[in-house]
Amino acid sequence: MxxxxxxxxxxxxxxxxxxxxxxxxxxxxxxxxxxxxxxxxxxxxxxxxxxxxxxxxxxxxxxxxxxxxxxxxxxxxxxxxxxxxxxxxxxVAFGMAPLRAAGQDSTAEARRVEQGFWVRRLVVVLGLLFFIYVGVENSIGGWISSYARRISHGQGSVWAVTPSFFWGALLAGRALAPVVLRKARETNVAVAGLILATSAVALLLSAHNMSWVLMAASLAGLGLSAVFPITIAMIPLWLGKPGERAAGVMFALSSMGGATLPWMVGAISNRFQSLSIGLWVPLVGSMAMLGLYYGHRNSKADAAAA
Structure with missing residues (x-):
């Protein structure tokens, strides 16, 4: 304040x-x-x-x-x-809210849980998902208007609103996701969304007119919409109660990804003088997330503790 x-x-x-x-x-x-x-x-x-x-x-x-x-x-x-x-x-509202604090583990129990926690496979998988997702989202949202401007050769102003199609579809998808999640498992929704997002970025890279760019932007936003909330939900589902301690690290990784991957898009584009080549970064990122989710779609917290 x-x-x-x-x-x-x-x-x-x-x-x-x-x-x-x-x-x-x-x-x-x-x-x-x-x-x-x-x-x-x-x-x-x-x-x-x-x-x-x-x-x-x-x-x-x-x-x-x-x-x-x-x-x-x-x-x-x-x-x-x-x-x-x-x-x-x-x-003030949160300070007055009657929320019950979770019981704290004893020091000995906390140390026992902490041993080996950070090298568990699912901790690493979640860290990668957090890092890559925000990087992919920021890369598409941040660079798509520049890409659209090059496709349209700077004519008109439609290219300037291209990010609105991406972010608008992202919002719409998150509003609709609770309905879908009533009938489908979280990881299956994430896999389906990432298939759509990967296909959309591939479509974007092959687009030759603004109609295809706008369609690809909308489909990419829709595909990515539920992935990040689902990834957050996976913290307790994959890591169990000790996973709450990893939340801060996961969000820190997401911020790092959000700063790193868009920079990579720019650096690669500058190196090869082609934004299309630079946008392979979010394409590869989407494919990587798809592989991570598909390979661990049946994982549970008890598996992480094994």
Missing amino acids: TTLLLLVRANWALGTFAICVYGCGQGLTIPASNLLISNLNPQSRAAALNLLNFSWGIGAVGCPFAIAALQPSHQIHWFLYGVAASAVILA
Whole structure:
């Protein structure tokens, strides 16, 4: 909250510091909120997490419009005040909520569980899924408008809204996922989604006009939509109770992937003077996630402990 207030009248250095502190706060709250929702909905973890991530997506899509509306009158600080006030209200609400704390393991038991935990196969698999997924999502969402502009040769402005098709389909998929998850197992939904996403990226790379680019962007967003919430739900399902300790590391890996893979797209594109070649990064990433999910679709927490 104080970080957002600092941004209102801050100079460049103070504003940069405030953004860093705000990012640290998000780094703490995002894993905690996901684990909270997961633990409160043990029978429908993936469905609940899809709705949570859908809500975040609405905010991510809607806030730029609010800023755009306030920008002409130079009133963006009111937006920051509003976000700060909302953060205070949420903090008070969570502080007053009658949530029961999970029992803490004894020190001896905690040490026993910790031994060998980080080298378990499913811990590594989940770490890879978190790293690759956010990297793939950011690579497509961040580079697709540049790719579309090259396909359209800069004519018109349709290329500029291409990311909206991707993110819009991502939101729609997360809104519909709880319905699908009532009848299908989480890992099967993830596998189906990754097949669609991989096919969509391949279609994108072979597109020669904007119609195909827009279709590929929409299909890619739809295919990826349920994968990340399902991956979060896999933490307790694959790792059991000790897996909660790994949540922070998993989300840290997702942030690393989100920063690394889009950079790789740019670096490879620059090296070969072709964005099409650079976009093989999310294609290979989607294929890798598909292989990881398909190979472990029947895994359970007790298997991880073996």
